[in-house]
Amino acid sequence: MVKYIAHIRQKQGLSPAADSQINTRIRTVSALEDLYMTCKEISGMIPAFFDDTLDNESLRVFLNHLDRCKTCREELEIQYLVIRVFNHMDAGGEVNLSRDLPAYIEQERRLLLKRERLAAAAGMMEIAAVITFVITCIIFMM
Numbered sequence: 001m002v003k004y005i006a007h008i009r010q011k012q013g014l015s016p017a018a019d020s021q022i023n024t025r026i027r028t029v030s031a032l033e034d035l036y037m038t039c040k041e042i043s044g045m046i047p048a049f050f051d052d053t054l055d056n057e058s059l060r061v062f063l064n065h066l067d068r069c070k071t072c073r074e075e076l077e078i079q080y081l082v083i084r085v086f087n088h089m090d091a092g093g094e095v096n097l098s099r100d101l102p103a104y105i106e107q108e109r110r111l112l113l114k115r116e117r118l119a120a121a122a123g124m125m126e127i128a129a130v131i132t133f134v135i136t137c138i139i140f141m142m
């Protein structure tokens with residue numbers, strides 16, 4: 001959807017004012033896409049969420065959706081219980097849903113923040129490496 005709008009915008013060569021208006025719209029559409037990513041898609045991501053195999057973008061969308069969708073939070077609770085109860089890892093251990101699940105979600109949220117910061121830092125280092133390379137080239141050509 002966002003790509004489609006960008007495509008149309010490119011084709012029409014709009015004025016800066018119209019452009020910024022469209023940017024605002026695109027942000028709204030993106031937010032709506034996050035929000036209305038279907039509950040079916042979100043609940044399909046739950047096993048990956050517990051396996052900790054979601055990529056940063058998916059994890060962000062997933063957590064945002066959970067913040068706003070009671071249905072998916074309930075689905076998450078059910079799957080969490082199923083995993084905990086049937087997982088031999090937790091044999092004998094009691095499951096405290098109202099304590100353990102929010103703790104797990106919080107842990108994933110912090111993990112996401114950490115990974116996003118790491119990705120940003122890696123990006124900066126890449127840029128620094130390119131700049132160093134360019135400067136070295138310039139020096140050698142002089």
Ligand SMILES: [Zn+2]
Nearest residue numbers: 039069071072
């Ligand atoms: Zn939902």
